[in-house]
Amino acid sequence: MSDDLDSVDQALVQRLRLYAAAGAPKRTPGSVVAAAVAGGSSARARGTASLRGLVAVPLVLAIVAVGIVGFTSFVSEPGSRPARAIVDGTQYDVAVARSLRVPEDVLVPFAQLTSMEGGFKLADNTAYSLPDVDPSKALVLRLEPGQRDDLPLGDYLLLVRGDGAEAHLCPYFDPASPATPPRCR
Amino acid sequence: MSSPVTALLDGVMRRSEAAFSELVAEMDTDLLRLAFLITADSDAARDAVQTTWETLWRRPPNLRQPERLRSWLLSVAANEARQVVRRRRVGASLERRATGGGELLDPEQAVANMDLGRALLTLSVDDRELLTLRYVLELSSSEVAAHLGISPEGVRSRARRALSKLREELRDER
Numbered sequence: 001m002s003d004d005l006d007s008v009d010q011a012l013v014q015r016l017r018l019y020a021a022a023g024a025p026k027r028t029p030g031s032v033v034a035a036a037v038a039g040g041s042s043a044r045a046r047g048t049a050s051l052r053g054l055v056a057v058p059l060v061l062a063i064v065a066v067g068i069v070g071f072t073s074f075v076s077e078p079g080s081r082p083a084r085a086i087v088d089g090t091q092y093d094v095a096v097a098r099s100l101r102v103p104e105d106v107l108v109p110f111a112q113l114t115s116m117e118g119g120f121k122l123a124d125n126t127a128y129s130l131p132d133v134d135p136s137k138a139l140v141l142r143l144e145p146g147q148r149d150d151l152p153l154g155d156y157l158l159l160v161r162g163d164g165a166e167a168h169l170c171p172y173f174d175p176a177s178p179a180t181p182p183r184c185r
Numbered sequence: 186m187s188s189p190v191t192a193l194l195d196g197v198m199r200r201s202e203a204a205f206s207e208l209v210a211e212m213d214t215d216l217l218r219l220a221f222l223i224t225a226d227s228d229a230a231r232d233a234v235q236t237t238w239e240t241l242w243r244r245p246p247n248l249r250q251p252e253r254l255r256s257w258l259l260s261v262a263a264n265e266a267r268q269v270v271r272r273r274r275v276g277a278s279l280e281r282r283a284t285g286g287g288e289l290l291d292p293e294q295a296v297a298n299m300d301l302g303r304a305l306l307t308l309s310v311d312d313r314e315l316l317t318l319r320y321v322l323e324l325s326s327s328e329v330a331a332h333l334g335i336s337p338e339g340v341r342s343r344a345r346r347a348l349s350k351l352r353e354e355l356r357d358e359r
Contacts, residue, residue: 004341009348012355013320016222019301020321024217025227029209033202036238096296 083118085159087111087127087139092159094118099174100156102130102140110135120157127159133168137161191251198245205242212255213238215322216262222317223266223310225302233265240265256332259322263314270310304354312347319344 005013083094088111107128116122121144128142129135139159158169196204216237220230237258246257305313311333318329319340326337326344333340 004345005348008352012348012351015297015301016316017321019298020218020222020317022298023225023227023302024214024221025231027213027231029206029213032209032213032235032238033206035235036205036242037202039239039243096299 083116085116085127085141086114087159088114090136090161092139092161094120095158095160096154097156097158097173098154100140100154100158100169100172101174102156102172106131107140107142110139113141116141122157130169130172132171138169190254194245194248194251194254197241205238208241208254209238212258216258218321219259219314219317220262220266220269222305222321223263223313224270225306226269229269230266233269234262236265237262256328259318259332267310300355301351304351307354308347308350312343312350315340315343316347316351 085092085094094116107130109126110129111127113122113125113127120141123142123144126142127139129139137160141157141159143155143157193204193208197208213234216234217230220233221227224230224233240261241258246254248254248257308316315329315333318324318332319326324332326340329340330337335343
C-alpha cells in the first residue's frame with residue numbers, strides 16, 4: 001500500500017479490497033475456458049456448476065439492499081445469492097430497504113412466513129402485502145423494534161420475487177433518503 | 186505468471202487450451218475484481234470478463250511486447266465492463282451482490298458493503314478503474330499511468346480526489 005495514504009485512506013483502501021474480494025464472482029478456470037472455447041458472448045462460465053446440489057456448500061447470505069437498487073433478476077447459484085424466504089410455498093429474495101416508509105395501517109396480512117435465512121429479528125411471523133403491489137412480486141416483513149438501533153436496517157424487510165415490483169414500491173420510499181432508488185426520488 | 190507470458194500467449198495463438206487455462210488461472214480473479222468495481226454488479230462483471238477471455242481466444246492480440254499481455258487484458262476487461270454498464274444500466278442496480286463469494290457475512294458487514302458499493306457508484310467509471318488498478322490490484326502509479334495514458338502524478342492526484350470523494354459519500358451515509 002502506498003505510503004502517501006493516511007490511516008483513514010488506508011482503512012478505506014482495505015475496505016475496497018475486501019468489498020472487491022467479497023463481491024467479485026468466484027469460478028473455476030475450466031469453466032471459463034470451456035465457455036470461451038465454445039464461444040458465444042452470452043455464455044456465462046458460472047464455475048460453480050459442479051458445486052450445485054452439494055449440501056456442504058456454504059451459503060452466502062447476500063443481503064440485497066433496495067436502497068438504490070432496481071429489481072433486476074437475481075442470480076441464484078451456490079456461493080453467491082441473496083438470503084431467501086418462503087411464504088405460502090413461494091420463494092422470495094430478502095431485501096434490506098432502509099428508506100421504506102409504510103404506515104402500519106396499510107399493511108395487509110398476506111400469509112405466514114414459513115422460513116427465512118439471514119438471522120433477522122422480526123416483530124412477527126407475518127408477511128404483509130402493500131396496496132397496489134402484487135404480493136407475488138413483493139411482500140413486507142416487520143423488523144423487531146430496537147433492532148434499528150443496533151443495525152441500520154430500517155423498520156421493514158422486503159421480500160421480492162422476479163422483476164417488476166420496483167415501480168409499484170416507489171410511493172413507499174422516503175424520497176429524501178439517499179438510500180431510496182433514484183427512480184423513486 | 187508461472188510460465189513466461191510470451192510462452193502462454195504463443196500457446197493461446199496455437200489454440201492451446203492448457204496455455205489458455207493457465208492464463209485464466211493467473212488473471213481471472215484480478216479481471217473479475219476490476220470489472221466488479223467498475224460495474225458494482227457481479228453478473229455484469231462475469232459477463233464482461235467472459236467476453237474478455239473470448240476475445241483473447243478468438244482474436245489473440247499481436248503484441249509487439251508480449252509481456253504487456255496483462256495490461257492488454259486489464260484494458261479489454263475495463264472496456265467491456267464499461268460497455269456492460271452502458272448496456273445494462275447497472276448503475277441503477279447495485280448492491281445485489283455486495284456480499285457474494287461464498288462467505289457468510291453478518292448483516293452489519295453486508296450493510297457496510299452496500300454503503301461502499303453505493304458510494305463507489307458516485308465516482309466516475311474512470312475513477313473506479315483507477316482506484317481498482319492502483320489499490321486493489323496494486324499496480325504502481327507508473328504502471329497505472331502507462332495503462333491509462335496519463336502521468337504518474339496525474340494518477341496520484343486523481344486517486345487522492347477519488348478517495349476523498351468516497352470518504353465524503355460514506356460520511357453522508359451515517
